[in-house]
Amino acid sequence: MRGGSDPERKEVFTRRAVLFSGGVSLLFGGVAARLYHLQIARHDTFEDLALENQFNTRVITPLRGEIVDRFGVSLATNRQNFRVLLVPEETSDPAEALQKIANFVDLPPARRDRILREIRRTGGVNPVQVVDNLDWDEFSKISFARPELEGTLPEVGETRAYPFSSATAFVVGYVGAVTDRDLQAENQEEERVLLRQPGFKVGRDGLERTYERELRGVAGAMQVKVNAHGRVLKEYREEAVQPEQGRTLALTIDAELQMAAMKELEGESASAVVIDIETGDVLVLASTPAFDPNLFNTGIPADLWKEFNESPYKPLLNKPLGGVYPPGSTFKAVSAIAAQRSGVKTNHSVRCLGRFWYGNRYFHCWKQGGHGYVDMKASLKHSCDTFYYDIAQTLDIDLLADTATKLGLGQSYNLGIPGERAGVMPSRAWKAEYYAGDPENQKWYPGETLSAIIGQGAVTSTPLQLAVMAARVASGREIRPRIVRMIGDTVTKQPTFAQIDIDQGYFDVVRAGMNAVTNEGGTAARSRLENPEWQLAGKTGTSQVYRITAEERAKGLTKPEQLPWERRDHALFICFAPYESPRYACSVVIEHGIGGARAAGPKAREIMRAVMQKDPARIPAIGPAAIAARGSTDAREPGRGA
Amino acid sequence: MTSIQLPSGRRELRDYILRLHWPLMIALSMIAGAGVLTLYSVAGGSWSPWALKHGLRFAATLGLMVAMSFVAIRYWMALAYPLYFAALFALALVPVIGEVNMGAQRWLEFGGFQFQPSEAMKIGLVMGLARYYHSLRSEQVSNILYLAPPLAMIGAPVGLVFIQPDLGTSLLLAASGFSIVLLAGLSWRITFFGGFLAVVGAYFAYRFEILKPYQLERIFTFLDPDRDPLGQGYQLLQSKIGIGSGGLTGKGFMEGSQAQLRFLPEMQTDFIFIVFGEEFGFVGAMFLLGLYLSVVIMGALIALKSRSHFARLVSMGVVITFALYVLINTGMVIGLAPVVGVPLPLVSYGGTVMLTIMAGFGLVMSAHSSRDQEISGILV
Incomplete structure (x- = not known):
């Protein structure tokens, strides 16, 4: 009764229902208009x-260029790196996922915590590396178990490997992680993008560092389809721009001989350099003790770094290039030539009494009691100091310095390995500059020439320079050493070495004297190579590190063996072979080895025996075609991150 | 005369079926079909986890709707107040024993079965108010004394839902409640005065921080999407990119890059219209909007043709609630309304809302079947 019998109520409802429907339709029209705007306009x-x-x-990160020796043996190469990544967004609980992975690989709790922190820090967007450098066994196990391991991504990456380990550490150097400084130094954005790829390494030392640009290669690029989280869903491999592998660096080094030299020097703090006299090729550049660059790949462990730095044997010092030593009696090769340049004849004869009075004191010859009468050849053969003291009285230091420089001392050769030092060849100009702030000391005193002429005093040299000196003495030419033969398939130009601007006749007596040292019962008669075709000519050197005082001598300290290791004399030896037609020059320096004849000579002999036996100059080195054939640029996994 | 009675009984069933509003059922089914299709696409071409369940739920609630239509509208009127108060009671229980979900208590749980009282209230409020106005004469409607009960009936659930807190649903409840009051014939003068009071109230709500920070943030982001490029604004921008890149005819079924690559938020629920619009374009979106509008028009026609006032008000209330869902959701995802978390009816994944909508249309269908029946007097 109350319901239907109220026509006004129905009327109002009808009006308003129509109004509402109209309003709703209008609003629908508004939505439609908006859709038109977005979807069409x-x-x-x-x-x-x-x-x-x-x-x-x-x-797509490029493969790093290889570094090979003169015959193509890999010194630095790329090894597959089996690693496991975790994709946090694909796991329900990353901690649990890591726990499961720990069942397959060694993953201590501390490492797990670090990974979890990294996930939290990055917001879990990027995959994180859980472990790397797995062996094939571990890797295949974890790959097989992958369906049970949520978010786990086994992956094959690349890592640098140095097959000769410590033997070539100072030649090739090593790579390390990119630092902020590297990024700042890089001015090309494409390169910066490449440097930012996770796990990307750059050369940190050695040739790896110097030739970083050549070795790095050119990054490739690939379009990928990503989801809102940045995860790659599809790769457009066909359209990808392939990366270019870095260029191969072919060195002059002979890995086999390098190994032989390293073995010979084992247990010593020493260096050895062998140079091909014809080409300047550095065949051996050995330094002991040395580190394993493979350990440095993933960052140098702090305790090892500390140990290396504190060791008296300086395992981080590249001794052939960065070690400077007084050349000692090996310098007499220079002195004998300088003497001739000043007018001294080879038959000039001096009576050695074991000591020489000059100024207000005695200068001692190494041999107590003296050598008696010695001429120039004998002075080399027996390494008589008195002969040179006598010459020094009239020899101008600047002529000595000029001769030393022409024979290769006091300069660096920019081999391409960081840390090469120039050493010192004193002269008047040098002294004036050295004591620039101390006018009283700027004058050169004749007594100083007496020290310099036997390779002591201010004279210092590197083993590389000593080898160059031996090569220059042997050939009379301006041999310049080199260590990189080819960059990619570009052969570095074979230099021709001009004759040294010194009367070539002056060299003869030095060569003959050096021959006498080893083959005519001289100071290094023990270092003679028996094979007549390998006839080795050498010169010993013993450079004083510590002068035994009169007081100590009075106490009975006469033998160097009684001194602590770090005060003993350095032992040096330079040589070339074969005597008649010199091809190889060598220097050996044994730090605190006491005597050149006793410590350095035999080692040089063994190294040269290996060199002469192999005669690497006779074997054709690897050519551009062979280099091009081994550099294969393969399709790589794309790097992660944009 | 059993041989006569049986055919006549059968004929009665056929009669019921013939009296069903088939066009409305077909339109609803097509909308739900669009939902199944889109959910299949959102899952990357898979029936699980959403599409199959959505279809099954629709089938079940369609059955419920048909069953409800078999019950004459007068019985529903008799149930109106009990249902309203049951829903209100359940709403009041939520803060006491409810489940906390995403910072808000909205659910009651009985032995693994989740129940959202605010959804039941959407039907309960419409029924309760329709029941109330059914008993009022036209001259009583604008009487302040008679206005108090419906205001309380609206205010109580709106307040309870608001404190859960669920701004979207509380606004939706208030809007559909006041729509019924207006449809019942409240004078425009009182309406505008009430509107003025509401604006003043909103100002004080803002001043005294009654809204949660995230609710304010949503409103501000709507007003200026650049405020927060990676929050609400980011979602809105990605939504616009999604629907805008769909173009006239869309990128094709399961080809929507924004959706398939997960650039869109909450694709299976609130933002499903974007997926549909991206994959089926302007043409598809217009077709879906047309279906919704046809449901609204058909519902309104049923209301207009009904002889009982309760049936009219209930039908129109359900239709308006339904229309509000559609408008708020589509408006929200294309940047015309704030992001308040309202699903797209029958397309968005979610059982409770679907149940509410279909139960509502069950009442509309019942009104349609009983359109010639006048309800005189009160049953029960």
């Missing part, structure tokens, strides 16, 4: 934005 804009959303460019 502004479609192009949003289509572009949608495309931009879904496509990303991924960098």
Whole structure:
């Protein structure tokens, strides 16, 4: 009764229901208009934005160029690195996922905590590396178990490997992680993008560092389709720009001989350099003790670094290039030539009494009691100091310095390995400059020439310079050493060495004297190579580190063996072979080895025996075609991160 | 005369079926079908986890709707107040024993079965108010004394839902409640005065920080999407990119890059319209909107043709609630309304809302079947 019998109520409802329906329809029209605006009018804009959303460019890291020896033996190469990544967004609980992975590989709790912290820090967007350098067994196990391990991504990456380990550490150097400084130093954005790839390494020392640009290669790029989280869903491999592997660096080093030299020097703090006299090729550049660059790949462990730095044997010092030593009696090769340049004849004869009075004191010859009468050849053969003291009285220091420089001392050769030092060849100009702030000391005193002429005093040299000196003495030419033969397939130009601007006749007596040292019962008669075709000519050197005082001598300290190791004399030896037609020059320096004849000579002999036996100059080195054939650029996994 | 009675019984069933509003059922089914299709696409071409369940739920609630339509509208009127108060009681229980979900208590749980009282209230409020106005004469409607009970009936659930807190649903409840009051014939003068009071109230709500920070943030982001490029604004931008890149005819089924690559938020629920619009374009979106509008028009026609006032008000209330869902959701995802978390009816994944909508249309269908029946007097 109350219900239907109220026509006004129905009327009002009808009006308002129609009004509401109309209003709703209008609002629907508003939505439709908005859709028209978005989907038709502004479609192009949003289509572009949608495309931009879904496509990303991924960098494909190039393989680093190899470093090989003169015959193509790998000194630095790339090894597959089996590693396991965790994709945090694919796991329900990363901690649990790591726990499961720990069942397959060694993953101590401390390492797990570090990974979890990294996930938290990055917001869990990027995959994180859990372990790397797995062996094949571990890797295949974890790959097999992958379906049970959520978010686990076994992957094959690349890592640098140095097959000769410590033997070539100072030649090739090593690579390390990219630092902020590297990024700042890089001014090309493409290169910076490459440097930012996770796990990317750059050369930290040695040739790896010097030739970083050549070895790095050129990054490739690939379009990838990503989801909103940045995860790669699809790779457009066909359209990818392939990366270019870095260029191969072919060295002059002979890995086999390098190993032989390292073995010979084992247990000593020493260096050895062998140079091909014809080409300047450095065949051996050995330094002991040395570190294993493979350990440095993943960052140098702090305790090892400390141990290396504190060791008196200086395992981080590249001794052939960075070690400077007084050349001692090996310098007499220079002195004998300088003497001739000053007018002294080879038959000039001096009576050695074991000591020489000059100024206000005695200068001692190494041999107590003296050598008796010695001429120039004998002075080399027996390494008589008195002969040179006598010459020094009239020899101008600048002529000595000029001769030393022409024979290769007091300069660096920019081999390409960081840390090469120039040593010192004193002269008047040098002294004036050295004592620039101390005018009283700037004058050169004749007594100083007496020290310099036997390779003591201010004279210092590197083992590389000593080898160059031996090569220059042997050939009379301006031999310049080199260590890089080819960059990629570009052969570095074979230099021709001009004759040294010194009367070539002056060299003869030095060569003959050096021959006498080893083959005519001289100071290094023990270092003679028996094979007549390998006839070795050498010169011993003993450079004083510590002068035994009169007081100590009075106490009975006469033998160097009684001194502590770090006060003993350095032992040096330079040589070349074969005597008649010199091809190889060598220097050996044994730190605190006491005597050149006793410590350095035999080692040089063994190294040269190996060199002469192999005669590497006779074997054709690897050519551009062979280099090109081994550098294969393969398709790589794209790097992670944009 | 059993041989006569049986055919007549059968004929009665056929009669019921013939009296069903088939066009409305077909339109609803097509909308739900669009939902199944889109959910299949959102899952990357898979029936699980959403599409199959969505279809099954629709089938079940369609059955419920048909069953409800078999019950004459007068019985529903008799149930109106009990249902309203049951829903209100359940709402009051939520803060006491409810489940906390995403910072808000919205659910009650009985032995693994989740129940959202605010959804039941959407039907309960419509029924309760329709029941109330059914008994009022036209001259009583604008009487302040008679206005108090419906205001309380609206205010109580709106307040309870608001403190859960669920701004979207509370606004939706208030809007559909006041729509019924207006449809019942409240004078425009009182309406505008009430509107003025509401604006003043909103100002004080803002001043005294009654809204949660995230709710304010949503409103501000709506007003200026650049405020927060990676929060609400980011979602809105990605939504616009999604629907805008769809163009006239769309990128094709399962080809929507924004959706398939997960650039869109909450694709299976609130933002599903974007997926549909991206994959089926302007043409598809217009077709879906047309279906919704046809449901609204058909519902309104049923209301207009009903002879009982309760049936009219209930039908129109359900239709308006339904329309509000559609408008708020589509408006929200294309940047015309704030992001308040309202699903797209029958397309968004979610059982409770679907149940609410279909139960509502069950009442509309019942009104349609009983359109010639006048309800005189009160049953029960």
